[in-house]
Amino acid sequence: MNILIIDQVAKRAEPLEQALRDLGHEVLVRPPGKYAIYKMVESFQPDVVIVDADSPDRDTLEDVSMTSDRLPRPIIFFANDEDDDVIRQSIQAGVSAYIVDGLQPSRVKTLLNVAISRFEEHQRLKGELKKTRDELADRKIIDKAKGLLMKHKQCDEDAAFSAMRKMAMNKNVRLSEIAQDVIDLFG
Helix, strand or coil: CCEEEEECCHHHHHHHHHHHHCCCCCEEEECCCCHHHHHHHHCCCCCEEEEEEECHHHHHHHHHHHHHHCCCCCCEEECCCHHHHHHHHHHHCCCCCCEEECCEEEEEHHHHHHHHHHHHHHHHHHHHHHHHHHHHHHHHHHHHHHHHHHHHCCCCCCHHHHHHHHHHHHCCCCCHHHHHHHHHHCC
């Protein structure tokens, strides 16, 4: 696994870097500041990102959020800040694991596994939510198109739905595409 460590203090990153290499991972260590987390992730394409900082600031959290939205991957934060709001904001930004009080090299494998599992579950839930939202949006379009067909063709709901379904099958497109065409035509 390719892992990107972002740390302002090179000495602080050395034990973590060694523990990860001992587990067989490829590790790249970079200081923050010159390049944003997003740009580093875009450039190096790591499997996991580990950020070690005293406390995540607003800019860092925005950068993590953008990275999570555009280039999602597990992000582990090591910080000294135990503030509940900071932890909550970090998790909302897309951090998979927020660890306070440093790292013992013996815990690296477990922390990686937990962060990756949490990330995968979060991605699965995001996918389900998107699918549900898309289905609801499609349902609204289909219902609106049925209403327009019923009004303009003076037919009942079943006939309107059957006509759209038949057109979708004949054209080999999704029912919602036909419904949008109906809305564009009669709406």
